[in-house]
Amino acid sequence: MDDLYREVIIEHYKNPAYKGHLDPHDYAFEDSNPLCGDHIEITLRVDGNGNVAEAAFDGHGCAISQASADLLIESIIGKPVEDIKSFNRQHVLDLLGIELGPVRLKCALLSLKVLKGGLYGLGDTLEEA
Amino acid sequence: MDDLYREVIIEHYKNPAYKGHLDPHDYAFEDSNPLCGDHIEITLRVDGNGNVAEAAFDGHGCAISQASADLLIESIIGKPVEDIKSFNRQHVLDLLGIELGPVRLKCALLSLKVLKGGLYGLGDTLEEA
Amino acid sequence: MTINVSEIRAQFPILQREVRPGVPLVYLDSTATAQKPLAVIAAMDDFYRRSNANIHRGVHTLAEESTALYEDARAKIAGFLHAASPRQVIYTRNTTESINLVAYSWARATLKAGDLVILTEMEHHSNLVPWQILQAERGIRLEFVPVTENGLLDLEVYRQLLAQSPKLVAFTHMSNVLGTINPAAEMIRLAHQAGAVTLLDGAQSVPHFAVDVQALDVDFLAFSAHKMVGPTGIGVLYGKRELLEAMPPFLGGGDMIREVHLRSFKPNALPYKFEAGTPAIAEAVGFGAAVDYLTGIGMEAIAAHEHAITEYALERLEEIPGVKVFGPEASHKGGVAAFTLDCAHPHDVAQILDQDGVAVRAGHHCAQPLHEKFNIPATTRASFYLYSTKDEVDKLVDGIYKVKQYFG
Amino acid sequence: MTINVSEIRAQFPILQREVRPGVPLVYLDSTATAQKPLAVIAAMDDFYRRSNANIHRGVHTLAEESTALYEDARAKIAGFLHAASPRQVIYTRNTTESINLVAYSWARATLKAGDLVILTEMEHHSNLVPWQILQAERGIRLEFVPVTENGLLDLEVYRQLLAQSPKLVAFTHMSNVLGTINPAAEMIRLAHQAGAVTLLDGAQSVPHFAVDVQALDVDFLAFSAHKMVGPTGIGVLYGKRELLEAMPPFLGGGDMIREVHLRSFKPNALPYKFEAGTPAIAEAVGFGAAVDYLTGIGMEAIAAHEHAITEYALERLEEIPGVKVFGPEASHKGGVAAFTLDCAHPHDVAQILDQDGVAVRAGHHCAQPLHEKFNIPATTRASFYLYSTKDEVDKLVDGIYKVKQYFG
Numbered sequence A, B: 001m002d003d004l005y006r007e008v009i010i011e012h013y014k015n016p017a018y019k020g021h022l023d024p025h026d027y028a029f030e031d032s033n034p035l036c037g038d039h040i041e042i043t044l045r046v047d048g049n050g051n052v053a054e055a056a057f058d059g060h061g062c063a064i065s066q067a068s069a070d071l072l073i074e075s076i077i078g079k080p081v082e083d084i085k086s087f088n089r090q091h092v093l094d095l096l097g098i099e100l101g102p103v104r105l106k107c108a109l110l111s112l113k114v115l116k117g118g119l120y121g122l123g124d125t126l127e128e129a
Numbered sequence C, D: 001m002t003i004n005v006s007e008i009r010a011q012f013p014i015l016q017r018e019v020r021p022g023v024p025l026v027y028l029d030s031t032a033t034a035q036k037p038l039a040v041i042a043a044m045d046d047f048y049r050r051s052n053a054n055i056h057r058g059v060h061t062l063a064e065e066s067t068a069l070y071e072d073a074r075a076k077i078a079g080f081l082h083a084a085s086p087r088q089v090i091y092t093r094n095t096t097e098s099i100n101l102v103a104y105s106w107a108r109a110t111l112k113a114g115d116l117v118i119l120t121e122m123e124h125h126s127n128l129v130p131w132q133i134l135q136a137e138r139g140i141r142l143e144f145v146p147v148t149e150n151g152l153l154d155l156e157v158y159r160q161l162l163a164q165s166p167k168l169v170a171f172t173h174m175s176n177v178l179g180t181i182n183p184a185a186e187m188i189r190l191a192h193q194a195g196a197v198t199l200l201d202g203a204q205s206v207p208h209f210a211v212d213v214q215a216l217d218v219d220f221l222a223f224s225a226h227k228m229v230g231p232t233g234i235g236v237l238y239g240k241r242e243l244l245e246a247m248p249p250f251l252g253g254g255d256m257i258r259e260v261h262l263r264s265f266k267p268n269a270l271p272y273k274f275e276a277g278t279p280a281i282a283e284a285v286g287f288g289a290a291v292d293y294l295t296g297i298g299m300e301a302i303a304a305h306e307h308a309i310t311e312y313a314l315e316r317l318e319e320i321p322g323v324k325v326f327g328p329e330a331s332h333k334g335g336v337a338a339f340t341l342d343c344a345h346p347h348d349v350a351q352i353l354d355q356d357g358v359a360v361r362a363g364h365h366c367a368q369p370l371h372e373k374f375n376i377p378a379t380t381r382a383s384f385y386l387y388s389t390k391d392e393v394d395k396l397v398d399g400i401y402k403v404k405q406y407f408g
C-alpha cells in the first residue's frame, strides 16, 4: 500500500512538468470523474507529421490523477496521434508503477480517458476497456 | 384449526338464510376485499322506529365471509340502526365462535365493514377499529 | 440432466421446518416467492458481517469490497441473461418497478396520445396498471391479445393488432396463473417487424428456464430476485443499450448523476443513470449468489424437473371430481397449477390445506382481469420449483380430498 | 444517559474485523451507511430460514407470519417516529425514492409552472435533482436558502423567500457534510404560516436523534434504514394522512390496487397505495429489528454519546496545522467532521488513512453545490455513530499526521 504513494507520484503531483493550458491549441478535451470531482483538461498541438508537438494538462484532483496526467503527457510528446489512440490502461499503470483498486483506478485513468475520449470524440471508450 | 370450519359455518355457507337482494330497500351498500375478491352487498329496510325490518346479503366469497354475512344479517334484524353502528369486530367473532389470523379476519369482517361503512357513509371505518 | 432433489432440499433451511409441531412444510407457492438456499442467505449474512459499506464513492477497503461485490453480481446476472454488457442490467426493487421505469422514462419520452400499446389478457397487474396510468395521463391506446379457452394467446388477433402499428408490445413470458409459456421469440420478431419496441415480463420465466436476451432480441426484460431463490428488495430491468442510453433519468438523486449544481445536473452513464440513491447492496450480493446457485444446478435441469412435477400434478389433479385446472397442457406450461373445486371457495381450500402444512395461494394472483375472463373470482394455485417433489403433489391431492369431506 | 460502547461494539460483528492482518477496522463512515448489529442480521437470517413467503395475499401459515412480521415492523417504525398511525409509514427503497415519490405523486398533482419550491444550499443531491427534473418538466421555480460561512442556514433569507408564497419547502434536517442540525420545528412552523407544505430529509436525523413527526408537525419525512443500523434496500416516506390520501398513485402494479380490470383500476388504501409489487419483506423485518435495537439503547443516549465524540474530534482536528473543518460549532452539529488538509487532496488523505484501517469518505458526499459554495472540489469526512470511540478519533488524527509526512 505504501507503494501507492511512491516518490515519483508525490513528485509529479507536487511539481508537475506539464501543468498548464496551451493557447492556441489543436485539440482541447476535458472531463471529470463524477464520483470524486477530479477534473482534467488536456490541450495539444500537433505538428505537420501528425505527431504531438506540445501538450499540457490542467485541473485538480488527487495525487494519483494529477501525477498520472503529468506522466501521461510526458509519454505522448513526440508520439504520433494515431499511436496514442491505442494507448490502454496498462500504459498508464506502467507509468505509475503501482497496483490500484477499482475506485483509484478511475483517478489514474481519468487523464487517459480525457485524451482518448477527445481524440475519438467519444465519451466512454475507456470504461469498457 | 379444524374449529375454523365448525359445522355452523359450513351450514350457513351452504344454506344461507338471508341471501338475496331486497327491492325496494332503504339502504344498499357493497364492498369487496381487494386481496381476495370476496364481495358482499347488503340491502336493508328500516321501519318507522328506526329498526331494521328486513335485511339480505348477496355476493360471493369463502365460507368465512359468506357465513359471517349470513350470521351478521340474522343478528341485526329487529335491531335499531343506531345500535348497529356500534357493532365491532368482536360481535362478528362471537357469532362465528372461532379464532382467526389477520388475513381470514378480513374475510370475516367484510360484511360488518360493508354494513358500517354504509351506515356511516364512510369507507374505512373498520380497519382502524 | 436430472437433479438430486433431496440434496437440493437439504440446502434450503426453511424446507426443514415444521409449520406446526409434527406438520412439515409443503411449500407449493414458489410462483409468489421462492425459498432461499443457504448459499444466498449466507452471502448476505457474510456481507453484513465483513464488507458492508456504501458503494462507489469510497476509497476505503470496505467500500472497495462492497463495490466489487455489487458489480460482480451485476456481471453474473448479465452473464445469466447472455446480455452483451453488465451496463444493460439495471437494479430495481422488483419486476414491478422495472416495468414502471420503462413506463415513466421510455414511454413518457416516446408515446403520444393515440399511440398504441399492445398487452395481453393474461398480464399480471404489474404489467397493466402502469399502462393504465399512462393511458389516463397521456391518452395512449391499449389493446389486449385475448386468451383462448385453453389458456393460450390468440396469435391471430395479435397479428391483426400488429397491423395497427403499435409503439410497444408488453407481455408476460409465462403466466403466473395459467402457467402458459408464450412464444416470446416469435412474438418479439413480429412486433419488431411491425416497428414496435418490446417489453417482456420475465418474472416467471427467468427463474424457471434459460432466457437469452440476445437470442430473444427483446428490448426490455423485467424480473425479480425473490422469485429466483434470491432476496426480496431487488429486481432487474435489462434493456438494449441504445434504448437505455436515449432514455431520460427516472428517479433523481445521488449516484445517478455525473455532476450537480444548484440548478442543473448531468446524468451519469449506464447503468447508474437509473440507480438513484443507495441501492440494495446486500441484496445485489444475494442476487449474485442466487444466480450462481441456479447456474450451478443448471437451468435446463431445473426446467426438466419442474416439467416432470407439473405433468404429474396435472394428472393427479384432473383425476379429482370437481377440480378444474386452468391453462394449457403440460407441454405449453411452466410449473403452475391453478384450479377451482366445485364445492369450495379457493380461500377455504387453501386454509384447509394449510392444516396439513401445504402452502398454496388462493385469490386472483394479481391477475384479476384473467379471472374475470374465465368468470371466476379466484383460483387456488399450487406452484413448483427445483425443490418440489411428487410426494408434495400427493399431499396436495390428499388435502383436496379432505376439503371435499368438509364441503362435499 | 450514557451508553456502554464496548458492549455495543461487541454486538457489531464487522467491528471485530481486521481490514488487513493486524490492522483492525476503524469505521468512521457511518454517515454513508451504518454498520449492523447481530440483532438485525439475525432477524433477516431467521426470516429467510423460518418464515419467508410473499405477503398479504396468502392464507397459509408462512404468508401469515411474514405479513405479520412486515406489518409489525411498520408499527415499530411508526412508534419510533411518534406517527399517529402505521398507515402513514410507506416503505420505499431509500431516502432518495421517498423524496422522488413526493416529487412524482404529490408535486406533479399539485405544482404548476411558476410555483415556488424552497430548498437550501446544503441539500444532498437526493433533495435537489428530483426538483430540478420537475423544474425542467413543469417550469416550477426553485430558490435556495443560503448557507452562511459558519455552516448555518441564513434564516433571514429564508423568511424573505417565504414571503413569496412557496408551495413547498424541502430541506435537510441535518447536513451530511457540515453536520449542521437545522431548526426544523421553527422552519416548518414558518413554512406553514406561509402556506407551504414541508418535506424534511431525515436521512441523517432519524438515525441519530429522536425525531417526533407530530411535534415537528412535518408534512413529509424521508429516511433510509441502512443509515440507522438497518439493512440496505429499504427506506420510509412518512406523510400526513390527508396529503397521502389525496395523492395519486406513483408506481403501478400488484398490491397497490383495490381492483383491476383490463382498462381501469382502483387504488388500494394507505399505505399500500404506494407499495407496488413485492416489497422488501426481509428488509422490513430487519428494519423493525434496527428500530428495536436503537430504542433499546435510547436515542437520547446515542445523541449524547455522538455529541461527546464530535466535540472531542473537532478539538483534536483543529489542533492539526493545515486542517480546516467545515460546519458549525459542536453545539449545532451532529456527528460529522468534514475537513480539508492544505497539502493533500481528500482522496489521498482517505487512501493513506485506509492503510491504518481508518475508513473515511472523500469526495463531495453527494453535496456538490455545497462544495462549490465553499470553493472546494471535495472534503474528507469522518463520521460517528453509537459505536464510535475517542480512541478511533485518535487513530484518525495519527493518520492525518502521517499524510502530512507524505505530502508536507
Ligand SMILES: Cc1ncc(COP(=O)(O)O)c(C=O)c1O
Pocket: C254, C276, C277, C278, C279, D031, D032, D094, D095, D096, D097, D124, D126, D127, D172, D174, D175, D176, D201, D203, D204, D224, D235, D366
Ligand atoms: C442528507 C442526506 N439526504 C439523502 C441521502 C440519500 O440517502 P439514500 O442514499 O439512502 O437514498 C443521504 C445519504 O447519502 C443524506 O445524507
Ligand SMILES: Cc1ncc(COP(=O)(O)O)c(C=O)c1O
Pocket: C031, C032, C094, C095, C096, C097, C124, C126, C127, C172, C174, C175, C176, C201, C203, C204, C224, C235, C366, D254, D276, D277, D278, D279
Ligand atoms: C408474471 C408476473 N409479473 C410480475 C410480477 C410482479 O413481481 P414483483 O411483485 O416481484 O414485482 C409477478 C409476481 O407476482 C408475476 O408473476
